[in-house]
Amino acid sequence: MDHPAGTSPDILFDVRRVTRRFDGVTAVADVSFSVARGECVSVIGPNGAGKSTLFNLLSGADVPDEGVIRFDGEDVTGFAPERFAARGVARTFQHGRVFGNLSVLDNVLIGAHARLELARRGLPGVGAVAELLRALFAPPGVRREQERLDGEARAILARFGSRLMPRIDSPAHSLSYANRRRVEIARALMLQPRILLLDEPTAGMNESETAEMLALLLELKGEGTTILLIEHKLELVMTLSDRVIVLDDGRKIASGAPDAVRNDPAVIEAYLGHRQVGRDASQRAAVA
Template sequence: MGSEIGNSTNAPVASPASLLSLRGLTRRFGGLTAVDDIDLDLAKGELVSIIGPNGAGKTTLFNLVTGLDRPDGGAVRLDGEPVTHFSPEKLAGHGIARTFQLGRVFGNLSVMENVLIGAHTRLRAVKPATPLIGPLLELGLALLRPAAVRAEEERLREEVRGILARFGERLLPRIDQPAYSLSYANRRRVEIARALALKPRLLLLDEPTAGMNPTETTEMQGLVAELKAEGLTILLIEHKLDMVMRLSDRVVVMDEGKKIAEGAGEDVRNDAKVIEAYLGHGLSQRAADARETAA
């Protein structure tokens, strides 16, 4: 377990105010423990960043929280409810949304369609109240109630336009263009828009500014700051430490699967173990920046 910097509480059980609570989360790949006994609490409205050298286990941790991978040990709770082995779809239904390090959009779908996918978990008119009845009834309802479905879809399209407006003129003018025709940065924005369309309670952002230039990075930082100001709870993986320092309520440092430090940004930045972990992996901030610029 990592040291707590400027924070003496490290409770063994989930605090009642936690939206997300991880206890002893562990994932092994053969002889490698990619995530090693991680405890983490995220209070509602908090923005916590996870930093650490390449291969530290950050993305694997995200995969465990979002159901893309199954832990070998430990527990995940969302708002006090155990959700450890839930599927990604079920977790999305519970309000967990994420973006991916390398960006994942459907190239042949338009910007609008890509973002609508995020809203799908919230469709009411075509969704039966009991999940047991499943997709067949969903289809039946869609056929029987086209007016309600159309009305709901139009409402969602309006919502999507509102979400896209958050990105200024980056996406709105391209709303009907296929995602494959977009720039890399715009594809990443579409992915974030899709995550927002889910109206998440918890948003996990995996290197949202990877491959972005300084102007684009500043814009993305502004958007994340806005989301935080609106009360969204955010878990952020980011290599750009300046951004991490500006945005985070708390920073967690991972190295070789373990949490090696946790606390306020500046304290963590100056922590001897953290400096050693970065230098030990040959990854100074300058090297990280160079990597991002080159991406």
């Protein structure tokens, strides 16, 4: 069951009756839910259910037509992506986004941008000039900051072990698809996020790679990281999630504990259709 609006100081994200339409097609329809601090909530549903559109609304990549989005009690509806990032909302994308000509390390360092002092102040036009001067003259304080951030980035990359550390100076375009997704997650972690929005983090990964990613996400969850997850691999969802929200055709059709949602007739129907509701749970998981 979703947390009631405004009833707990532990609520980090509070989404109320959010709707988004595109040329008469409703991609997200009157969706409400909340995410508490330290919680892992997964959003699942068939292809085209509105999951990535919802993430776009929660990270500033898009703006809802109706509804209210609150983050830590603040109305952030319609905020630009950089304002979400400045509040600690970090996300990855369904189709991984890396800077191909930059090294793995530099891709991750970009994640610290929203933490820089001038960026937090949001002074238009000043940031670029100041950063250029800092790069040209590099006073001791700046060098120390660069060394500190470099150390942070390397520590984050070390979480991925042999997948990324041996490639730390390689251009991102030379990486496998799975490693690009790892770089994107590392960059999101560099923001020191208050909430991590992961859009299909195991897409394109085989069974062993998926198990590695699950282990990392369980580690982050154990450290208290708040996670909102889109994922098609149902077993990962069931292992990791405190609650699951199910979308179908833009609408929320179920929410609750993983086991309850997994056996909800409306969820089974959404994934499999009317004629296949009788399949056993293992078959349902394989299809989902």
